[in-house]
Amino acid sequence: MIVDCDRHAAVHRYTDLFPYMTHDWRRHFERDEWLSSVNLGLNHVRVAEQFRHDEPEPYVPSGDEFALVLPHQGLAVNGWADRVAARTFLAALNSYGEDHWASGTSRPVVVVSPHDAQWSATEIRRSAANGKAGGVALPLVPETLGSRTWDPIYAACTEAGLPLVIHYSGVEGNYLGAAALSGGAHGSAFARLTLMPHLAESSIASLTFEGAFARFPELQVLFSGFGFTWLPSLLWRIDREWRTFRHDVPWVTSPPSERVATNMWFTTYPIAEAAARSEWEPGLTDAHRRRLVFGSHAPFGGDTPAEIQGVLDEDWVRGLMANGAALVGAEVGAR
Numbered sequence: 062m063i064v065d066c067d068r069h070a071a072v073h074r075y076t077d078l079f080p081y082m083t084h085d086w087r088r089h090f091e092r093d094e095w096l097s098s099v100n101l102g103l104n105h106v107r108v109a110e111q112f113r114h115d116e117p118e119p120y121v122p123s124g125d126e127f128a129l130v131l132p133h134q135g136l137a138v139n140g141w142a143d144r145v146a147a148r149t150f151l152a153a154l155n156s157y158g159e160d161h162w163a164s165g166t167s168r169p170v171v172v173v174s175p176h177d178a179q180w181s182a183t184e185i186r187r188s189a190a191n192g193k194a195g196g197v198a199l200p201l202v203p204e205t206l207g208s209r210t211w212d213p214i215y216a217a218c219t220e221a222g223l224p225l226v227i228h229y230s231g232v233e234g235n236y237l238g239a240a241a242l243s244g245g246a247h248g249s250a251f252a253r254l255t256l257m258p259h260l261a262e263s264s265i266a267s268l269t270f271e272g273a274f275a276r277f278p279e280l281q282v283l284f285s286g287f288g289f290t291w292l293p294s295l296l297w298r299i300d301r302e303w304r305t306f307r308h309d310v311p312w313v314t315s316p317p318s319e320r321v322a323t324n325m326w327f328t329t330y331p332i333a334e335a336a337a338r339s340e341w342e343p344g345l346t347d348a349h350r351r352r353l354v355f356g357s358h359a360p361f362g363g364d365t366p367a368e369i370q371g372v373l374d375e376d377w378v379r380g381l382m383a384n385g386a387a388l389v390g391a392e393v394g395a396r
């Protein structure tokens with residue numbers, strides 16, 4: 062069975078969320094000031110001759126595959142200045158996802174607010190209690206993932222047995238409030254997209270050296286949409302720095318690359334960058350390979366299992382699906 066750990070879903074019209082809001086909040090989200098800012102925000106990734114892009118196909122759960130469903134519209138709250146509105150929007154979006162994107166073969170990811178860790182922990186527990194959630198997405202802000210700021214969220218994730226999902230919203234390096242990209246502020250949308258994997262590398266270094274796994278040894282983190290072929294050089298670097306300076310981080314008691322193999326996961330998109338297998342395959346142990354999972358990134362021009370097989374091979378595809386089943390729940394592997 063196909064197990065897709067990076068399937069996106071979107072609310073077609075903002076008014077679809079209104080049944081999940083109070084009357085006052087509906088009025089807030091209908092104001093021109095808010096709608097105009099959203100239109101601008103949704104056109105940040107691609108510069109084209111047309112200002113508006115076609116709506117992607119709506120997500121409908123299918124019995125042919127298991128999907129971890131990411132409501133990506135929620136991720137962009139990392140660029141929102143109105144933090145109260147962000148909570149309201151996410152609460153409505155998460156409830157909508159439970160009603161429309163959860164099925165026997167799909168589980169929506171709960172999107173939490175990077176502006177309010179306590180509210181986020183409550184939201185995780187609320188959603189986990191109904192058994193429909195498949196993970197917890199934390200949008201990225203300048204506070205790095207190893208910070209104790211996130212402890213309430215990590216405590217709720219481990220308590221609920223849900224993986225933390227890290228996926229860029231696309232406003233990183235562009236909007237004030239979202240995480241910065243390496244080196245400085247890039248003016249080009251294409252430069253920013255090229256550099257998105259840096260967010261994953263930065264987060265791995267922070268989680269490792271700031272002791273997040275010493276505090277939460279059961280925490281599982283899925284890096285989604287960043288690719289994985291950059292892992293071998295990063296693993297070499299973090300192990301090397303740890304061996305040299307481990308006295309500075311006594312809470313890191315084993316080579317960090319071992320934590321990557323026990324607490325982190327990575328989706329395959331974009332698989333095209335993995336074509337030169339000899340460049341990355343020897344740098345990954347079997348334990349690291351078991352942490353790679355199929356992620357289509359659909360409907361955003363994503364990869365299909367056939368495309369994965371074209372770049373890698375049939376054994377890899379089988380292995381990726383088995384790995385995904387291990388991540389999202391053992392019962393999926395038995396289907």
Ligand SMILES: [Zn+2]
Nearest residue numbers: 067285286358
């Ligand atoms: Zn994606």
